[in-house]
Amino acid sequence: MEVTNQTKITDGIYLVIDPSMDRQLLLSRLASALQAKLQAVQIWNNWKSGDSKLACIEEVGQLCRQRSVPLLIDNDWELLSQSAYLDGVHFDAIPTDYTKIKQSIGRPFIAGITCSGNLDVVRWADEQRLDYVSFCAMFPSPSAGSCDIVMPATVRQAKSMTGLPLFVSGGITPANITMLRQQTPFDGVAVISGIMSADEPLSKVKLYHNALTENISKP
Numbered sequence: 001m002e003v004t005n006q007t008k009i010t011d012g013i014y015l016v017i018d019p020s021m022d023r024q025l026l027l028s029r030l031a032s033a034l035q036a037k038l039q040a041v042q043i044w045n046n047w048k049s050g051d052s053k054l055a056c057i058e059e060v061g062q063l064c065r066q067r068s069v070p071l072l073i074d075n076d077w078e079l080l081s082q083s084a085y086l087d088g089v090h091f092d093a094i095p096t097d098y099t100k101i102k103q104s105i106g107r108p109f110i111a112g113i114t115c116s117g118n119l120d121v122v123r124w125a126d127e128q129r130l131d132y133v134s135f136c137a138m139f140p141s142p143s144a145g146s147c148d149i150v151m152p153a154t155v156r157q158a159k160s161m162t163g164l165p166l167f168v169s170g171g172i173t174p175a176n177i178t179m180l181r182q183q184t185p186f187d188g189v190a191v192i193s194g195i196m197s198a199d200e201p202l203s204k205v206k207l208y209h210n211a212l213t214e215n216i217s218k219p
Contacts, residue, residue: 008110009188011039013039013209013212014039014191019048026196033195033201034064037209038205039188040070040071057085058085088112093113112167116137126163132187138168142193165188172191174208
């Protein structure tokens with residue numbers, strides 16, 4: 001099985017899913033969200049004890065393949081060597097030896113990283129030619145965990161440092177995208193509960209799309 005045709009993450013909506021959610025509910029809501037255009041799906045590193053990670057990756061990966069949406073894993077990069085359904089990895093922090101990680105994976109993959117305000121992370125991502133940077137958290141959010149609040153000025157500064165796509169996450173809603181766009185440029189949004197907690201995820205994805213496409217002016 002080959003990596004999905006989409007090998008770059010550029011803008012739009014990046015969906016993060018929680019594998020601790022009831023599996024059938026997770027798959028049902030993911031299938032609904034995938035009916036609209038998503039840039040990527042990431043499986044968050046929040047597993048229930050005894051869960052088969054590979055089984056979950058396969059079930060999620062089959063849905064993503066049907067829509068040609070790349071699937072990334074949070075931190076557990078070793079799983080890229082165990083599952084062809086994975087197209088990349090998202091790092092929560094700068095990994096110890098990225099060169100060895102690339103050698104170990106041994107195939108092309110998408111890579112991104114979280115920045116919680118330390119612009120050294122952006123410099124590293126730019127030097128290593130990662131695919132994107134995600135800032136967490138822009139607003140308070142239960143799913144953002146212990147992320148510090150990132151100031152819009154930090155994202156503006158990052159935009160002047162790199163040409164990598166910049167995503168914002170943490171409490172992002174269709175309603176506050178407009179306000180945030182007035183303060184800083186960004187390329188896309190990463191969302192967990194804003195979509196996956198909805199009874200109709202497809203409708204929520206459309207609301208995010210509308211907010212992103214209707215409010216494209218730069219500050």
